[in-house]
Amino acid sequence: MSITRNNLKIFKPELLGTSDDAGGQRTRNAVESGKLNELFTAISDIDHAQSSLDIVKCYPALDTADTGTLLDAHVFISQPPTDPLVSMLLVEADAFDDEDRMVEMKEILESSVTAGSLIRQGAPGFLPNQNSFSREYLQSTYIFDGKEYRKTTSLRVGQVIAIAVEYPGVEDADWPRKIHYCMVTDTNAPGNSEGNIVFDPPIDFATPEYNVTINSTSNCTKLRLTNEASPLTFHGVSKLTAASSNKNLAVAAVQQNLLPVVLSEQVKTGQAISDGDIVRKTVTQNATTAQSYQFALVDVLQGDNTAIDYTPITSYTSGGIQYGSDDAIVVVSSDTVSVTLSRKPDLNTPVSLQYISGVSYQNYDNVDEFPVDRELVPNTLTGTVYYQSSKYQFVERDGALYITVVSSVGSLVVREEIRAAIVDYQTGSITLENGISNLEYVGLVIAPESANVATFVLNASDALLDTFYVQVFTVGDVLISASCDSNGTVTGTGISGSIVNNLVQLSFTQDVKLSTLRYDITEQVRNLPPADIYGLNPLRIPNAGIVDIYRAWGTIAVSHTDYQNVVSPSNGSVITIRTGSNFVDITDANGASLWTATSDHFTVDNAAGTVTLNSDFSGFTAPFILSDTISELALVTAVNTNTVTISAALSREYPIGSSVASVQILGDLQARVGKVRDMTSWANNWDLDGEAAQGTLNTVDYPIEVTNAAAVNEDWALVFISTTGFRCVGKRIGQIATGDTVNDFAPINSLTNQPYFVIRSGAFGGGWNPGEAIRFATVASAKPVMPIRTVQAGHSQINTDRAVLAFRGNEA
Numbered sequence: 001m002s003i004t005r006n007n008l009k010i011f012k013p014e015l016l017g018t019s020d021d022a023g024g025q026r027t028r029n030a031v032e033s034g035k036l037n038e039l040f041t042a043i044s045d046i047d048h049a050q051s052s053l054d055i056v057k058c059y060p061a062l063d064t065a066d067t068g069t070l071l072d073a074h075v076f077i078s079q080p081p082t083d084p085l086v087s088m089l090l091v092e093a094d095a096f097d098d099e100d101r102m103v104e105m106k107e108i109l110e111s112s113v114t115a116g117s118l119i120r121q122g123a124p125g126f127l128p129n130q131n132s133f134s135r136e137y138l139q140s141t142y143i144f145d146g147k148e149y150r151k152t153t154s155l156r157v158g159q160v161i162a163i164a165v166e167y168p169g170v171e172d173a174d175w176p177r178k179i180h181y182c183m184v185t186d187t188n189a190p191g192n193s194e195g196n197i198v199f200d201p202p203i204d205f206a207t208p209e210y211n212v213t214i215n216s217t218s219n220c221t222k223l224r225l226t227n228e229a230s231p232l233t234f235h236g237v238s239k240l241t242a243a244s245s246n247k248n249l250a251v252a253a254v255q256q257n258l259l260p261v262v263l264s265e266q267v268k269t270g271q272a273i274s275d276g277d278i279v280r281k282t283v284t285q286n287a288t289t290a291q292s293y294q295f296a297l298v299d300v301l302q303g304d305n306t307a308i309d310y311t312p313i314t315s316y317t318s319g320g321i322q323y324g325s326d327d328a329i330v331v332v333s334s335d336t337v338s339v340t341l342s343r344k345p346d347l348n349t350p351v352s353l354q355y356i357s358g359v360s361y362q363n364y365d366n367v368d369e370f371p372v373d374r375e376l377v378p379n380t381l382t383g384t385v386y387y388q389s390s391k392y393q394f395v396e397r398d399g400a401l402y403i404t405v406v407s408s409v410g411s412l413v414v415r416e417e418i419r420a421a422i423v424d425y426q427t428g429s430i431t432l433e434n435g436i437s438n439l440e441y442v443g444l445v446i447a448p449e450s451a452n453v454a455t456f457v458l459n460a461s462d463a464l465l466d467t468f469y470v471q472v473f474t475v476g477d478v479l480i481s482a483s484c485d486s487n488g489t490v491t492g493t494g495i496s497g498s499i500v501n502n503l504v505q506l507s508f509t510q511d512v513k514l515s516t517l518r519y520d521i522t523e524q525v526r527n528l529p530p531a532d533i534y535g536l537n538p539l540r541i542p543n544a545g546i547v548d549i550y551r552a553w554g555t556i557a558v559s560h561t562d563y564q565n566v567v568s569p570s571n572g573s574v575i576t577i578r579t580g581s582n583f584v585d586i587t588d589a590n591g592a593s594l595w596t597a598t599s600d601h602f603t604v605d606n607a608a609g610t611v612t613l614n615s616d617f618s619g620f621t622a623p624f625i626l627s628d629t630i631s632e633l634a635l636v637t638a639v640n641t642n643t644v645t646i647s648a649a650l651s652r653e654y655p656i657g658s659s660v661a662s663v664q665i666l667g668d669l670q671a672r673v674g675k676v677r678d679m680t681s682w683a684n685n686w687d688l689d690g691e692a693a694q695g696t697l698n699t700v701d702y703p704i705e706v707t708n709a710a711a712v713n714e715d716w717a718l719v720f721i722s723t724t725g726f727r728c729v730g731k732r733i734g735q736i737a738t739g740d741t742v743n744d745f746a747p748i749n750s751l752t753n754q755p756y757f758v759i760r761s762g763a764f765g766g767g768w769n770p771g772e773a774i775r776f777a778t779v780a781s782a783k784p785v786m787p788i789r790t791v792q793a794g795h796s797q798i799n800t801d802r803a804v805l806a807f808r809g810n811e812a
Contacts, residue, residue: 003068003811004597010807011059011782012039014751015101018054023101025712025733026059026782028752034591036802040789043086043801051260051793053534055105060807061782062669064708069670073809075785076557076661077237078631083798087256089549090235090664091786098713098784099732102535105786109258110540112230115162115179119153122219125209126163131202135187135194137223153225155197156326159184160539162224165207169215175208181226181539201530230542234258235662236549240558241642245653249558249644251660255319259538259545260792262527265464269520273456277378278361278444279514280313280354282455284503287316287345289638295337301358302332305442307382307396312355315457317502318343319543322461347640350503352457356444364445370428374445378425383441385420385432392420394441399423401430449513450475454506458499460523465499467522474510482506550639550662557806558650559631560658566624569617579609580652581628586611588620630654633663661806666783669809671711673704673757674777682717682773686731689775695768702763708781710754718745718774723766726774741768 010031014024016039031038039056046052062070077088093108100108120140124133138153155161163180171177186198207221214220238251273279285293302310314328318341329340330353337353345351362371366383381396385403392403401421407414420436423429432439458468468484470492482492490497490506497506504519528538528545538545550556562578566586577584584604586594594601594617603612617624634646644660676699679690715731724741736756737747741764746755757778787805 003062003064003070005595006597007062007064008070008807008809009061009063010805011061011063013057013059013784016056017041018102020103021101022055023057023105025098025751026061026780026784028754030063031058032591033593034587036591036800039787043791043796047791048085048796049793050533051262051529052789052791053260053529053536054789054791055102055109056787056789057100057105057784058787059782059784060666060669061780062708062809063781067671067706067708067781069668069812070781070809071668071812073666073669073783073807074555074663075666075805075807076235076663077787077803078557078559078629078659078661078806079561079802079804080237080239080659081801081803083796083801085792085794085796086801086803087790087792088236088803089256089258089547089788089790090662091788092233092235092664093231093786095231096784096786097732098780100784106535108786109232110537112228112232112542113160113181113540114227114229115164116225116227119161119223119225121222122210123163123207123221123223125212125221126203126205126207128204128206129202131182131200132189132191132196132198133223134192135197138197155184155187157184157187159326160226161199162226163203163207164222164224165220166222167214167217167220169217172214175212175214175220178205178207180205181537183539228542233551233554233664234547234549235664236547237659237661238549240654240656240658240660243653243655244650246649247646249646249660251642251644254548254550254639254642254644255546256549257545257790257792258547258788259528259536259541260534260790261545262529262793263524264527265522266525267467267520267522268459271459271519271521272515273454273517273519274515275309275313275354277380277515278308278356279449281357281360282352282354282457284350284352284455284457287347287349287351289344289347289640291341291344293339293341293351295339295353296335297337297353297355298335299358300332300337301356301361301363303363305363305380305382305444307380308356308444310356312337312353314339314341314351314353316341316343316345316351317349317461318345319546320346320462321544321546322459322502349501350457352503354456361444361446363442365442366440371445373447374428375448376423376425376428377444377446378423380444381423381441382443383439385436385440386438387418387420387436391438394420396423399425448475449515450511451514452508452511454504454508454512454514454517456504458502458504458521460502460521462524462526463499463502464522464524468499468504468519469521470495470506470517470519472508472512472514472517474508474512476510478510480508480510480512548639550636550644550660552636552638554636555663555665556634556636556644556646557631557661557663558634558654558658559629559661560654561627561629564626566613566617566626569613569615569624571613571615573613575611575613575626577604577609577611577626577628578630579607580630581606581609582631583629584611584627586617586624586626588617588622588624590621592620594620594624664785666785666809668812669708669781669783670779670812671706671708671781672779673699673706674779676704676774676776678772678774680769681771682719682775684729686715686717690773693768693772693774695765695772697759697774698763698765702760704763704776704778705758705760706756706778707754710749710752710756711778711780712749712756713778713780713783714756715777716757716775720768720770720772722770723768726768741766 012029180203182199188195189198236256242250327342331338394401466486471481480494482495484490488499494509531537601615638645678693718726720726727738739745746758
C-alpha cells in the first residue's frame with residue numbers, strides 16, 4: 001500500500017506530564033495535528049514568573065497495517081514559538097529508549113558531566129550540609145615504577161568536582177552509593193593552617209570516614225574531578241536574518257539556552273591589568289575553528305625565581321563564557337608559545353596571551369651589580385639571610401623582608417617573626433636590620449614605567465560596555481580617566497580607544513604607569529536554577545546550559561511558509577500559491593486539516609502554483625487558512641557566529657524570517673523481526689545465548705508476523721514450561737502472556753489493543769523440552785524523541801502560541 005500523510009503519526013507515551021512516571025511505551029493515542037497543548041501543557045502565570053523547563057516524550061511512527069518502509073524518516077522543529085521567552089529543542093541520545101520515563105530522561109540530560117579522575121581516596125567523612133574541606137585533602141601519593149610519589153591537585157574557582165561514596169559488592173544500607181556534584185567557590189578560605197576548599201551546593205548526605213570498612217574496603221569517600229564529554233546532540237531552530245540563496249546562511253543564533261536563566265548584573269571595581277606588581281604584555285589572535293594557536297614571540301621572559309610564575313596566561317571565550325589557563329595547555333619554546341584550548345572558541349573572538357616581556361623586565365641576582373636605570377619589582381624577591389649564625393628563608397611583604405625564628409621555652413614552641421631588611425625599590429638598595437647579614441636574593445628589575453598604549457582583555461564574560469570606566473596615573477603622577485559608550489568607543493581626558501569582543505585597546509596622549517591602571521566594569525551574570533526546582537543539576541549540564549543547535553556534518557531544513565485566508569470557499573475556486581511548494585494545507589479555526597488522500601476538499605498543482613477547491617468546506621469551522629511551504633534539506637559544513645555554511649547553494653531564494661532547523665534523523669522506519677535463535681536453557685540473561693535446543697522454530701515457512709501499527713522495540717524470550725507450553729517474557733516489558741505450540745500465538749499489547757507479533761502454530765513443530773527457549777527481537781516502525789520546552793522568566797504579551805514539529809520521510 002502507498003504511504004500518505006495519514007500514515008505518518010506522532011503517538012503519545014503512556015503518561016504525559018512532569019511526574020517521575022511520565023514517559024514510557026508508545027500508545028495508540030496520536031497527537032492531533034494543529035491542536036494546542038497536545039504534548040506540553042499550557043504555560044501558566046507561575047511559569048512566566050519563575051521560569052519553567054518541560055520534558056516530554058513522543059513517538060514519530062509509520063502507522064500502517066503492513067511492513068512498508070518510510071525511508072530516512074526525520075523530525076525537526078519547523079516553526080519555533082513566537083514568544084521570545086519560549087524556546088524548544090529536540091534532544092538526541094543513543095541511550096534513549098522506549099521504556100525510559102522522566103527519571104531516566106533527566107539522567108540522560110545530566111550524562112554530559114560525570115565523575116572523573118581521582119583526586120584522593122580516603123577523603124574526609126562529610127556531614128549533611130557541609131560545604132568545605134581542608135586543602136590537605138588535595139595531596140595524595142601514588143606508586144610508579146616501585147617508587148612512591150606525592151602529588152597535589154590544583155582546583156580553580158568555578159570548577160566542578162564530585163564527592164562519591166564508592167566500594168565493591170552489595171550496597172550498604174547505612175552508606176548507600178551516592179555522588180554529589182558541586183562547584184568550587186573558594187580555593188583558600190580560612191579555617192586551618194592549610195586553608196579550606198569551599199564548594200556549593202553543600203553536600204546533602206553523610207559519607208563514611210576513611211577508617212569505616214564496607215565490604216572489607218576502607219577509604220570509601222573519594223574526591224574526584226569531573227569529565228565533560230556530551231553524548232547528546234541538540235536540535236533547535238533559528239530564523240534567517242537576511243534573505244539567502246547561497247551557501248552562507250545568516251541566522252539569529254547558533255546556540256540556545258537549555259536551562260532557564262535569570263540575568264543579573266555584577267559590578268567589578270578596581271580591576272587591575274597587572275599580575276601583582278608585574279604588567280604582562282598582551283598579544284591576541286582572532287579565534288578560528290581551530291583549538292591550537294601559535295604565537296611567534298622572542299621576548300618571553302623565563303627563569304627559576306620561585307616568587308614568579310613565568311608561565312604565559314591565556315584567555316579566550318567559548319559559548320559566551322570566558323575561560324583561562326586552567327582550560328588550556330601553554331607550551332613555551334625559544335621563539336614560540338603554543339596554546340591548545342580545551343574548548344572550541346567563539347569565532348572571531350580574541351585568543352589572548354599575557355606574558356612577562358624580557359624587553360621590560362629582567363631577572364636579577366644580587367651577586368651581580370645592580371643595573372643602571374632599573375628598579376626592583378615589588379613582591380618578586382626570594383632568598384636567604386643569616387641571623388645568629390643560622391640561615392633563614394625570608395618572605396617579602398609591604399616593602400620589607402621578614403624571617404620566622406623558631407625557639408623552645410620548656411615544652412613550648414615559640415614562633416617569632418622578625419623584620420630582616422627594608423627595601424628601596426627605586427634604587428635597589430636593601431638595608432639590613434641589626435643582627436642580619438649575608439643577604440642573597442633574586443628578583444625582577446624593570447626600567448621606570450612609561451607607556452603610551454595598553455592592550456588587555458576585560459575580566460568579564462558578558463560586559464556592559466557603557467559601564468566601563470578607566471583611570472591611570474601618568475609618569476608625572478597626574479590622574480587621567482575615560483569611559484566607554486555602548487558601541488565600544490572609549491573617550492576621556494588624554495585617553496582614547498575601543499573595546500571589541502572584550503579586547504580593550506587604549507592610547508594615551510601622555511606616558512603612563514600601567515601598573516596603576518584600574519578599571520570598573522559591570523557584567524551580566526547567568527544565574528541558573530537550583531537542582532531542586534526542575535530536578536536537573538545545572539552543574540551536570542555542559543557549558544552552563546548553552547548548547548549548540550547546529551553542528552558540522554549535521555542536516556538542516558530550510559523552510560518558509562506563506563499564509564492566506566480562504567474566504568467564502570466554493571467548489572471550483574482557484575487560489576494562487578508559490579510554484580514548487582513542498583507542503584500545502586488548509587486548516588480551519590480549530591486547526592483541523594482539510595487534506596485527504598482523495599482530495600475531497602482541494603487539489604494542489606505544484607508546477608502551476610495553484611490550489612483548486614473541491615468543496616465548500618461543510619463540516620469545518622471558519623475562518624480557513626491556506627498555507628504553502630517551500631523547504632529543502634542541506635548538509636552543514638561549518639557553524640560560526642550567527643552563520644551556518646552548507647555544502648551547496650540553496651535551490652531557490654528564501655526570504656528573511658525563514659526557519660533554519662537542525663534535523664534529527666530517525667533512519668528507516670519499518671517493523672521487522674531480528675535474528676531468531678533457540679537454546680537449551682535460559683536463565684534470564686539477556687546478554688548471553690546458550691547451545692541450540694532440540695526443537696527449532698520454522699521461520700522460513702512461517703515467518704514471525706509484525707505490522708507497523710503494533711510492533712514494539714523489544715527483546716523476547718519464549719521459555720518452555722512443558723513440551724508444548726511456554727511463557728513469553730520481554731526484556732523491558734516483562735512477562736506478557738503464556739501460549740502453546742498447538743495454537744497461533746498472538747500476545748495483545750494492551751496499549752495498542754493489537755498483537756505485538758504473531759507466530760503461527762505450524763512454526764513450532766515438535767521436540768521442545770521444558771527449560772528450552774526461543775529468543776528474538778522485534779523492531780518498531782517508531783522511535784522515541786525528546787522535545788524540551790524552556791520558558792524564561794519575564795512578562796509575555798502573547799496569549800496563544802505554538803511550535804510546529806515536522807515529521808517527514810520518503811516512501812520506499
